[in-house]
Amino acid sequence: MSDLAAAPPSPVPPPPVPSHAELFIAFFRITLSGFGGTLPWTRRMFVEEKRWMTADEFNDAFALCQFLPGPNIVNLTMIFGTRMRGATGALACWAGFLVLPFTLMVTVGAIYARFGDVDALRRVLVGIAAAAAGLLISTVVKMALPxxxxxxxxxxxxxxxALAIGAMRWPLLPVLAVLVPISIALSFWVRR
Amino acid sequence: MKIDDGVLLTLAIQFAVMALLAFGGANAVVPEMHRQAVEMRGWMDERQFADMFAISQAAPGPNVMIVALIGYHVAGFLGALVTTLAMCGPTAVLAAVLSNFWDRFRDAPWRVAVQAGLVPISVGLVGASAIVLTGVADRSPVAIAITVATAAAAYWTRWNPLWLIGIASLAGLAGLI
Structure with missing residues (x-):
């Protein structure tokens, strides 16, 4: 015990690799608490609670997901699951993350099909839609300013x-087929 | 309700292609969903589309779940299953495969340029979503006022967005909009 004082301040041992069940349950729990977006909860569980990833590893993985096509956090579940337990681990994370929101949406979809024309529900949805549009505008401004x-x-x-898709309402595929190569070429050229 | 297989196949192909073009996440392809579901195929009207977007934003879980609502509306449970798998499956596999590859080229100049080139595209797509949804949701002066107020509050304050959605839904319920 005499060399305890000389030891570096408690190097935290890396946590054990989680099992498939643990992975499934972890993502299931994230969606349980996922009001107002799942990203903050995902980060909290991975980095702070379970220490399965360092903050830097999480940022790197998330940056990749933001840049790749598809739903960001869903992509993140598979990247993370693959790193922990290979393909089956990826499936466990992915399924854990999707099963509850999917069930919820099917339920809500059935309720909407039955009661979508009820006046009180209509009025509530009109209000939510207006607010949701406002939230999206603020997100765009925050992302666009930098x-x-x-x-x-x-x-x-x-x-x-924004104008080609949002104002002109042109189809996504041809617009991206033109703009993506142009944007990457410009980005290369600026960096030369 | 009898669903013919053609509809499920159409949903599968459309949403898988859409996911592969969804730079910036699910909200980036909301205009394309609207274009296909409302304008091209007549699966639903403007109001129903706005409702589904509203529900997907207010419900817990990822925003991408709007695809399950659309799928359910078009073809019931199987429709929801097909759109969810198509939207969330292929791109996630792609991400997992590319993840290792991408890490190996962490400092390669081409990687930096590709990444930097895609950022304004993805932000532009979310901008397009904001334009389209504002057009769909804001059919009255009060609705416009709520959108502006929510945007301002979300931008300048750190209030939980759920409060803003709650206030707006109460305003709607009270018949103010």
């Missing part, structure tokens, strides 16, 4: 994408 502050092609690509 782009606008950079001198380069980014603000123009942002505006072109």
């Amino acid at each position: 782009l606008v502050k950079t001198f380069g092609p980014a603000p123009f690509v942002f505006a072109a994408t």
Whole structure:
């Protein structure tokens, strides 16, 4: 015990690799507490509670998910599951994350099909839709401001994408087939 | 209700393709969902689409679950299952496969350029969603006022968005909108 004082301040041992059941339950619990977005809860469980990932590892994985196509956090479940337990681990995480929201949405979908025309529900939904549009606007402004502050092609690509899809209502596939290569080429060219 | 297989196949293909183009997440492809479900195929009207977006934003769980609502509306339980699998399956597998590959090229210049080139696209797509949904949701001056007030509150304060949604739903229930 005499060399205890000389030891570095309690190096935390890495947590054991979680089992398939633990992975499933972890993601299931995240969706239980997922009001107002699941990202904060995912981060809290991975990094702070279970210490399955360091903060940096989490940021890296999430950055990749934001940049890849598809629903970000769903992608993150499979990346994380693969790292922990391979393909079956990925499936456990993915299923744990989706089973509850899916069941909930099917239930809500059935209720909506039956009562969607009830006047009180209609009025509530009109209010929620207006607020949800406002939340989305604030998200866009927060995401777009850092782009606008950079001198380069980014603000123009942002505006072109938003207008082509949002105002012109052009189909997604051809618009991206043109804009993605242009944007990547411009980004290369600016960095040369 | 008898669902013919053609509808399920159409849902599967459309949502899988949409997911592969969803740079910026599920909210990035809301305009494309609206274009296909309302304008092209007539599966639902504007009001129903706005309702489904509202429900998916207010309910717990990821926003992508709007696809289950659309699928359910079009083809019942199987429709919901097909749209959810199509939207959440292929891209997640792709992400898991690319994850290792991507880490290996962490500092490669092409990776930095590709990533930087895709950021304004994904933000632009979410911007397009905001444009489309504001058009769909804001049919009265009071609705516009609620959208503006919510955007301002979400931008300048740190209030939980659920409060804002709750206040707006009460305003709707009271018949103010």
